[in-house]
Amino acid sequence: MPELRWQVVAESLERKCKAPTAEQITIARALALPLGQATPALVAAAELRVLLRMPLALTLAGDFGDDEYEVLLDLANRTDLAVPEMDKLGCRELLNAWLRVARDRESAAALRRLKPAVDDVVTARDRRKGPDIHGEISSIGANGRLHFRGGHGLGTAPHRVTRITRPGEDGYLDQLHLAREHAAAVQSNPARITRAQEAQLERWRINFPATPAAIEALRNALETADEEAAMQRLLEKHPALLAGTVVGTHDTWIRPQVQLGNHYMADFMIAGQTSLGVRWTLVELESPVSRLTNPGNRRATATLRHAVDQIEDWRRWLSTNLHYARSARDADGLGLPGITAEVPGLIIMARETYDDAAAEIRELHARRSHIQVRTYDWLMRINESPDPLRRDAPDQRLRLA
Structure with a gap:
């Protein structure tokens, strides 16, 4: 469920990027799977799924190529994350887990930098390299995404935010106007009135x-x-x-x-x-x-x-x-x-x-x-x-x- 406090979300993301859970360690020992304390919990879960894919008849992601690994390296460099070499990953299941770790680290760091709260207004880079987007924060997703008022899936990843303006600060009303106009402009069916x-x-x-x-x-x-x-x-x-x-x-x-x-x-x-x-x-x-x-x-x-x-x-x-x-x-x-x-x-x-x-x-x-x-x-x-x-x-x- 969406959260209203950035601290709760940031701490949850950071936990998944750190040591494996006690339950994961217990299962790994029973399966004779070497699981180091430096293995992120998300990666540990992926390693267990790979190990159990045959007895549990799990369908996992297949192989990956150089281009996908380069995406991981780029994201890892941005988040100061050490990742295994390409041949050590073995399958896309583990690659995806490391990608998730890198994204969560990026989101958690951005949340701690921004300290966003409900009613704050943010300006963010559009992921399609279009004009900047503006949004009025309504909640924060479990993955760190900032949800905007206005529905229709409006929101942005916190690391894309270039400006945050809080109620009472200079320029807040101007930024709030931009956010509400942005939400109105993307409304899918405004003709359906109540x-x-x-x-x-x-x-x-x-x-x-x-x-x-x-x-x-x-x-x-x-x-x-x-x-x-x-x-x-x-x-x-x-x-x-x-x-x-x-x-x-x-x-x-x-x-x-x-x-x-x-x-x-x-x-x-x-x-x-x-x-x-x-x-x-x-x-x-x-x-x-x-x-x-x-x-x-x-x-x-x-x-x-x-x-x-x-x-x-x-x-x-x-x-x-x-x-x-x-x-x-x-x-x-x-x-x-x-x-x-x-x-x-x-x-x-x-x-x-x-x-x-x-x-x-x-x-x-x-x-x-x-x-x-x-x-x-x-x-x-x-x-x-x-x-x-x-x-x-x-x-x-x-x-x-």
């Missing part, structure tokens, strides 16, 4: 479809509005108008104006729940009188490029603040359970015109950056005919955006 997390979203749950009054308000706004702010106010007042823009076979939640850090504000964030979990969408609004493309060259307008940049900025922010974003609001988080840094984007802007290269622009961004570019006319149509089966592509029957 009932408690669903309850945190209750105030933003939407009943779909929108009412006839809300649809009429949208129709009137499209005839008179000439700025983004007017559409923002309308959709905040009637959020069900946005519910059909995402696939949600169970619940849909819509949050307006979500502050992301000190510099960003998402116009809306929509979560649709299906049998596979929760899928969030970032929504950026632009003016209904803007254009998707320039009349002359049919390329994306500055307004559209700005909207795309906004969503990319939000994603970059999320990539380094996932734990904060997913944490509950009453725990000083944003309360966006299940969100990921790869969250899809939706831009709603402009009206449909026959001289606009809308379809080409939409396809380009959907393919390259997973951002859907749609018009307010599209929003009007999916509310006039709210067919859930057509929400992913409700305008396939149309020639324009």
Whole structure:
């Protein structure tokens, strides 16, 4: 079982790397096996297994080669361990035992150097030579491995640790932030949220479809509005108008104006729940009188490029603040359970015109950056005919955006 005190683990590892146990010595004498006091207990156990392999019908590891012995020599040199010559080992069973001794010595020495405790935060070298990893210690394994909070097998060997920061020390909160973000980034299935997390979203749950009054308000706004702010106010007042823009076979939640850090504000964030979990969408609004493309060259307008940049900025922010974003609001988080840094984007802007290269622009961004570019006319149509089966592509029957 995992331990909370490094001393207990270090002493256990050191015992196995020292003299054989009394029981091992007794058995060795009965079998006439010469077992020196300098033989580590782990190696003594391997020698007994090799001796008893025939009468006990044990299946043991076979032969080994020069490359494997070089691994042992390298590890032994790092831990100041004297190991037998290659021809004295005889089989991989004994080689593996000596490898285990060397690893345990390395772990025990690292534990005594670090003196790690629960809640300490460590920085460690990634064994694949990738970026450093950060972790908040939750316990210590019997083999010396430091287990991190966040599950998913997170942890590291103590000898890989390059920095340890304890609660109350300078920089601890910064290191804790890195550790929690690292744990959030490797979460295997964040879309599977709990009932408690669903309850945190209750105030933003939407009943779909929108009412006839809300649809009429949208129709009137499209005839008179000439700025983004007017559409923002309308959709905040009637959020069900946005519910059909995402696939949600169970619940849909819509949050307006979500502050992301000190510099960003998402116009809306929509979560649709299906049998596979929760899928969030970032929504950026632009003016209904803007254009998707320039009349002359049919390329994306500055307004559209700005909207795309906004969503990319939000994603970059999320990539380094996932734990904060997913944490509950009453725990000083944003309360966006299940969100990921790869969250899809939706831009709603402009009206449909026959001289606009809308379809080409939409396809380009959907393919390259997973951002859907749609018009307010599209929003009007999916509310006039709210067919859930057509929400992913409700305008396939149309020639324009």
